[in-house]
Amino acid sequence: MILFSEDFAKYPGSIVDTRTTNMSFIRMSMILNKMCINNRFFFLALTQPELQGYDPHNLKDNSIELKQRIAYECKINPWYFIREVVRITEQGSGGSPYILNRSNLAQAWVFFNSIDGFQCMPRQIGKTIGTMVLTVWYLYIGAYNCNWGMFCKGLKLQSENVDRLKKIRDALPPWLVHQTLADTNNKEGVTFAELQNSLITFVAQSDKIAAGDQARGQSHAVQHWDEIVYYDNIDKSFPAASAAMSAAGEQALKAGLPSATIITSTAGDIDDPRGREAYRMVCKAIRFTEHFYDCKDREDLMSMIRLNSKNNMVYIEFNHKQLGKSDEWFEKNTANKDPKTVAKDYMNQWLHGSEGSIFPKDLLDQLQCSRKDPLTVTYYESLAIRWYDNPKILTLDSLYKDRPYVMACDTSDNVGRDFTSFCMLDPYDMHTVATFKCNTTNLAFVARCILKFMKDFPRSIFIPERNKNGAMLLDFIFAETRRETFNPLQRIYNSYFQNYTQDTNVKNLDYGSGTVRKEFGFNTSKSATSREFLYGTVMMTALKLNVTRLYDNSLIDEICGLTMKNGRVDHSEQGHDDLFISYLLACYFILFGRNHQLYGIGPDEFMCNIEANGNEIEAEEKRQKKLAKARIVELRKLIDRDVNIIVKQAHQRELNKLMDIIGDEDIIDDTIKPLEQVDKGAITEAKRNRNYSVVDLYKAL
DSSP states (O other): OOOSGGGGGGSTTOEEOTTOSOHHHHHHHHHHHHTTOSOOOGGGEESOGGGTTOOTTSOSOOOHHHHHHHHHHHHHOHHHIIIIIOEEOOTTOSOEEOOOOHHHHHHHHHHHTTOEEEEEOOTTSOHHHHHHHHHHHIIIIIOSSOEEEEEESSHHHHHHHHHHHHHHHHTSOTTTOOOOTTSOEETTEEEETTTTEEEEEEEOOSSHHHHHTTTTTOOOSEEEEESGGGOTTHHHHHHHHHGGGHHHHHHHHHTTOOOOEEEEEOOOBTTSHHHHHHHHHHHHSEEOOGGGGGSSSHHHHHHHHHHHOSSSEEEEEOOTTTTTOOHHHHHHHHTTOOHHHHHHHHHOOOBOTTTOOSSOHHHHHHHHHTOOOOSEEEEETTEEEEESSOHHHHHHOHHHHTSOOEEEEEOOOOSSSSOEEEEEEOTTTOOEEEEEEESSSOHHHHHHHHHHHHHHSTTOEEEEBOSHHHHHHHHHHHHHHTTSSSOHHHHBOBHHHHTOOTTOOOTTOOTTOHHHHTTBSBOTTSSTTHHHHIIIIIHHHHHHHHTTSOOOHHHHHHHHTEEEETTEEEEOSSOOOHHHHHHHHHHHHHHHOOOGGGGTOOTTTTTTTBOTTSOBOOHHHHHHHHHHHHHHHHHHHHHHHOOOHHHHHHHHHHHHHHHHHHOHHHHOOTTSOOGGGOOHHHHHHHHHHOOSOHHHHHHHO
């Protein structure tokens, strides 16, 4: 079947069917085009151009040859089957064409590539229908002598899903599927004797022993788990049932058929055992992006998935707007529902059911609103780098290339348990520029990737966590820098500059010495308070300033998944905080790093496009405000000293005008010292020595 751009060449004469009457497929191609996706026509493929323009449901030519051609096209090209043949029956209608959206396209493409997929999307947008369409194609068109296992949370969902499948099957052209008395059609499943395929259904078991025996002794080429976050004893059933796919899955792949696990669900409670197990799968998976479509082939795709996930699973999540639904639709469908239900069922939010998040609801809402799709995804070999700014512009335009970007890395041992994560922030407003996560690569490879970042952005500063693996990462970087022109002291965060005094000697440092190297990186284990400082002061300051500019879905998921353990902030048992640690390290350097000038950073470069409350502002406007604030301090002193009433009134009028422009909230903040208490000489001296942090300056100004 056609899944990648090069696959068209495998079917000589195949075309892109731009004359299809299913406009949702045309619209999807246009959406991918706007996203700069090159492989944006595979779902419009037609391997037999002579079929273009024929409606399989209304054939003017009733010849057997034409029907055979259509049936063959359906078998080798499931996109044609979904696009032209499938009809979705609804109440009051005789059936409408299948509506393609970003989520069900991703689900189908991942499945046809024989890759396990976890699809999370809001209710009422056709999550289960998409899987039922794939099931019908597999059982009645594409496969031979295969079993499809369907696992449902209860008898009601089991019956509803089987009924959905039958409606889709029965809406096919009557000449396409020939049922006989040998076929079974009941609420527990269906069989199709002509192709020797079966749908076998299961429901969740409350008994742990029974749950551990589910699907034991059976063979499934495909499994579908629906609403897995409500599946009792999923931690017992899923491993047991997955074993049923080993032999049958291999046979299906040898026959050229897809074989994978499909999971469809809304988000769940992390504190619930069922939701906790599902969330564990999500945290181990790689998040889907449409840039996957541009992989060269399945081998290239799998190489990237293995490098960036722990379970070779793809997590597919889209919100209602990304699926073409308006806010009016959202308001209508969530009216009179409790906030927790809305968050899980319509906003894809994984919640701490019993304890709740450590953050207030308004901050969580802001986090959710800041989510963005990456502008593009680039690859360093198979390492997927998610960009929220255009990397071509950043590396070619000196206006952006020469910014002192701050990059941070939290390292793991990369053996499948934790992620090594990387985060790059724009120092002007602290917004996320790029991120990556990997778990199976070696640190030498990660070091080469980071060095490429450092070369592409010649003023960037790198701040790694200095743990066991962080030290190894730095060793690789130091080894490589011997061949480069930049000085590690000015490009990597170090205690020499952080604690710099007039007595500090940084001349002729021997970077081969362990004594010198141990001064580089942020040491989270050096003191008991370092981690608490990151998760306390740094975290709350950064979120207050930057909650609307985080963008990255994985980063936001990690923040929302934080909980309290033994009196301290930590990730849940199933979750991770690797990327968030990287983010906090970068924020630490921007907010609390000292002596930035020693790294070649100017006094007004960090946070020059945001105010003390996090609101965005142009750098020149911010400079003018600083001048105005200084003038306000001076005017207040003059007013206090003035004896002449005329002069005093003139100064008061000028002060009132400046206050109208600046506003009281910009003058006195609950975290900022009143201007009357500012020691002007101290500020001047601090600016001269530059031995202060950005937070220190904000408290002063």
